Amino acid sequence: MATEAKTQQLVVSVSPHVRDEESIAKIMWTVNFALLPALIMSVYYFGPRAVYVTALCIVTAVLSERLFQKGLKRKVTTNDGSAFLTGLLLGMNLPPSVPFYIPVVGSAVSILIAKMLFGGLGYNIFNPALVGRAFLLITWPKLMTIWSEPTAQFVALDAKTTATPLGILKEEGIVKLLEIFGDKMSLYSHLLMGNRAGSIGETSALALLIGGALLLYKRYITWHIPFSFLGTVALLAWVFGGKGALFTGDPVIHLLSGGLMLGAFFMATDYVTCPTIRKGQIVFGIGCGAITMLIRLKGGFPEGVMFAILLMNCFAPLIDRNMKPALFGAVKAAKK
């Protein structure tokens, strides 16, 4: 009868009865952590204001999600780190000098409109942080394109402003860029370290690569999107990026500037809004790269990463529907 008593407490559920330790929360918090190096570099170059702006984004994001879920009496899921991540990514996509209402409005738009109205995590079509940023760019185009110089002590109200390397490249060409940064090597190293004008978290290519490497190592992302994205940008920059002749462009400048590293490793790889099938992710990455370069070289903006990813987000479901993985036993079934 001892067993009888025990049976009362037995748990019954469908197999499998063991699972691995990954969870949404673990993945999201790791991605947040992987962004830390880039955030640290931005504080180094842009001063404490980088942190204020980012923190405002995060707090607004988490609070909006919480209030939304509480208001609708849904399960509150802000501990999973995804709202935090959206806030963090939005913050890293803003110029350091924006007035403080901008992060608040942007973050609320990201979470409430781009995420919660679609049904919450898993159901949104567009990357929420990028929707927030696009909204801000359209609403406050001036404020969103004032770039402070990357020298911590200057970032006060009278912070000196300048153009981003991509902006200079677009308006005045590579000669001017080299004039400002010295020679090519010095330009590259400025870009790698993040010692240049730009959004808070996008400038240090090196720090972003470190974070990206961590995610690759943990297998939270795979090579498919970042490599096809970066590869396409590099190829197109080399072929079409030169002034005059083909095959004279400088792929390195294009790889290291703008929001490309941040976009390729942290935004295009957003699970919910990219294809699930790896083959499809390559198509997605190539699409992102091609649109980015189209905008950078021919479009009205110096940078196109954000629009490229948002545009490709639309195609993700379509890609998934059309690129099924290779079914085991399919080849022979067809032959018969």
Added chain:
Amino acid sequence: MGKSATFERGIHPRYNKELASHKPIARARIPQRVVIPLSQHIGAPAKCEVKIGDEVKKGQIIGSPSGFVSSPVHASISGKVIAIADFPTSAGRLVNSVVIESDGQDEAIAFKESPDYLNLGADEIKSLIKDAGIVGMGGAAFPTNVKLSPPKEKPIDSVILNGAECEPYLTADHRLMNEHPGEVVEGLKIIMKSLGVNKGYIGIEENKPDAIQAIKAAVSGEANIEVCSLEIKYPQGAEKMLIKAIKGREVPSKGLPMDVGVVVQNIGTALAVYEAVRYGKPLIERVVTVTGNGIKEPNNLMVRIGTLMSDVIEQCGGLVEGAVKVISGGPMMGFAQWSLDVPVTKGTSGILVLTADEYAPSDEYFACIRCGRCVDVCPMGLNPSMLSILAEKGFYEEAKDYNLFDCFECGSCAFVCPAKRPMVQFMRLAKSQVKP
């Protein structure tokens, strides 16, 4: 050979085999009472051949096959039939079962020995196997003689013995290969003979080097039997994956192993075949791995068919404090039990008891975040994410376009899902709502 044979994708769960892998097979005590379901196999239930009050001997037929795909059932102890009624089984169904109360004698009927078994004809072998009530002992329990009788238009050229034992925790086949390698190999030879095949393979996962060694020694004189070491990966022991690993052949979608000329048999089945053909012994007992951190003394026991799980667990010291889940079979594809008063049947490879720390609660799950991890591991090359979403929304017909029926419910997708979605439940739900 360098890299060992395997299939694409799959997962690497923690195996936890060390709990029981070093325990030699011990005989469980003969139970006071057995509950023997008349259907322990895929196919038509056996027809009851006894009535309440009958005295039966060990090995006596109590249920006879009632169709081509069916199997006889034998008394596993001697004693008196005290009830014939529906009882729950470990698969959760109610099955008409014969309850025998032991007379303590364990007296057997006379078995028909065939010392000259290697010279028997194919049909003789198959009828001995059929009469012994042998079914696949890896879990599916498909009648073995049927598997050995493929239609003429499907020529078979190879037999594979499945020693992968890829389900975590389970060690029954491992112990059988260690302790009875000769008999296992003889069983394989008999199976090959019955099919007229002269190529045999025994696939064993690399985490059982002692078994590989023992089996290699046992086949040393056999030119046409090959021992293949397999990569440690779940579900390496699934028939289709095993054939891919060893023969490089892909069983066509919705097809069977015989479509590519292969028959796969389980290690325990091979041993049972040997005992049936050589000694005329019916399938009345099997090795059950009783394991998991929820069991006081994990062990590999030779258990009479029909012994209640509660009885077996008691012989292994009982459950520990904090044991929360009892599973018939392995942790990936086994069945969780409501009650321990269900019998061990021919397909019961293990009794696994998990504690709160090792089992995965599944009461709370989230929306699919489309991370693609399930796609990366599905051995069948499906898109489990899409299938689960379609099932969740009730689009069952659409799920068929995503090859729903190629899913064999291995659970790999659920294992890796960070949203902890009950993937297998979704697959079963969808399958139950549409025709293949």
